[in-house]
Amino acid sequence: MPVFMFTHVAHLIALGCGAGLSRVAPGTMGTLWAWLAWWALGLWLSPAALGWLLLAALPVGWWASRVTARALGGGDPGCIVIDEIVAFWLVLWLLLPAGLWTQCVAFALFRLFDAWKPGPVGWADQAFHGDGWRGAFGIMIDDLVAAALTLLVMALWLRVWT
Numbered sequence: 001m002p003v004f005m006f007t008h009v010a011h012l013i014a015l016g017c018g019a020g021l022s023r024v025a026p027g028t029m030g031t032l033w034a035w036l037a038w039w040a041l042g043l044w045l046s047p048a049a050l051g052w053l054l055l056a057a058l059p060v061g062w063w064a065s066r067v068t069a070r071a072l073g074g075g076d077p078g079c080i081v082i083d084e085i086v087a088f089w090l091v092l093w094l095l096l097p098a099g100l101w102t103q104c105v106a107f108a109l110f111r112l113f114d115a116w117k118p119g120p121v122g123w124a125d126q127a128f129h130g131d132g133w134r135g136a137f138g139i140m141i142d143d144l145v146a147a148a149l150t151l152l153v154m155a156l157w158l159r160v161w162t
Contacts, residue, residue: 010067020081030081034088061086066136087143113146121145
């Protein structure tokens, strides 16, 4: 698989620069990579620039997912982690300027919702299966819904406890 990752730039993006190649919990590894990358990017970019990066990452992630899923035979291969990366970047951006503790809670909630797939996350995961644009949209959308649930719980938590 490492060789596959370097055969097309879309594969490198979709596999999260190798984070998705982890044999243990590739989605969690992709989310951890997203967190580390966000921290590093935040050293050089303003919150507005991070927002523009996030906006650009959405269609790039969809494209990379489409190309890579097709090369891997379709569906939603677990090694594709750009969906976790973009969705967790959205969480981190909307929680700015969150401290480490808040980010840890957001990470745990996001991973819980992404793995458990309650309610709307499960619906999004099931509703957009297939090949082509629909399948790539399906790869991305369930993680974006998990991000929305994470943000909803975080907003309620911050409202109650702060």
